[in-house]
Amino acid sequence: TPHVMCAYLYDVAGLFSGFYEHCPILSAENEEIRNSRLKLAQLTAKTLKLGLDTLGIETVERM
Template sequence: SFEGNTAPYLLYAYTRVASVFRKLGKGFEEIGGQLNLQAAHEIELAGKLAQFNEVLASVADKGEPHLLCAYLYDLAGLFSSFYENCPILSAEEEGVRNSRLRLAALTARTLKQGLELLGLETLERM
């Protein structure tokens, strides 16, 4: 199911980011520069990304992988809201566009690492 806290839902979030970069014709690692967080959805997504190391430490300390699953589910939902409310490729200002691309790339990297830790291989298309 693509709804709820399921592997396909989490994988779909990753493929959404991948599709943005396919349209752009660049890889995740090719986007540099500073984040310039202005919109509430950008700030919320960045805040969740900043919690990743803390979540991993908690999973390791407690031996409870479901904490990582819950984190990735929340991250996927926040990315979806960001994607729907903050134009990435069609952003009018180049600085805003690059910042949003960087935020999307960081989201993809985090999703990929988290999913791989859970034994799930990411897909570029679904």
């Protein structure tokens, strides 16, 4: 049901926000860590976009 998907996407966004606040991506201490954090950010964005598309909610490319 839609409310389950909404709750899931809200949780994913909140968890990623906490991660982003505590783990710098572009200024990570080395290239391997930076690349893994970038990949996590890309996969999170893809998950959120697919979920919102499923719900019929349009997304923006940049804020």
